[in-house]
Amino acid sequence: MSKKIIFLGNVMKSNIFIYLLCVIFIPTVYAYNLSENNHQLFENKNVLILGGTGFLGRAITAELLKYNPKKIIIYSRDEVKHFKFKKRFGTNHNIINVIGDIRDYVRLSETMQNIDIVFHAAALKRIDILETNVQESIKTNIIGSLNVFNACISNNVDKKCV
DSSP states (O other): OEEEEEEEEEEEEEEEEEOOOTTTOOOOOOOOOOOOGHHHHHHOOOOEEEEETTTHHHHHOOOGGOOOOSSEEEEEEEEHHHHHHHHHHHHHEEEEEEEOOTTTTHHHHTTTTTOOOEOOOOOOOOOOHHTOOHHHHHHIIIIHHHHHHHHHHHHTSEEEEE
């Protein structure tokens, strides 16, 4: 059974560098740039970007569109950001906007059906606000991330970027 773990590297000037860190059954971790293999990795694949309307999600989308994915689902709870996202990317028929929250396991799991690759960029990140909203932070950043992990397993997602 082959499983690959994909991590995001740096986001610089809207370029995404993707690194494959674990190779099947090799005890030593190897890191190398997959830019030459991105077509093979993303072409004709169904990709879900959680937190897709945020800065990182928009950068991932812009990069993925270069590799002709079958579909990109942008998953975010903020309809205003979805509106702004659509203005930026236009009416691309490969992009589907879905309003949803990673706290809602059922909605997340339904959206994740038939997905090949998941990028998890959904989080609450403003520490100054989260200091007084700890429970909300836990619900989104911890429980929401567990929902992402469990939904990936339930839906047999081959590649995850958490």
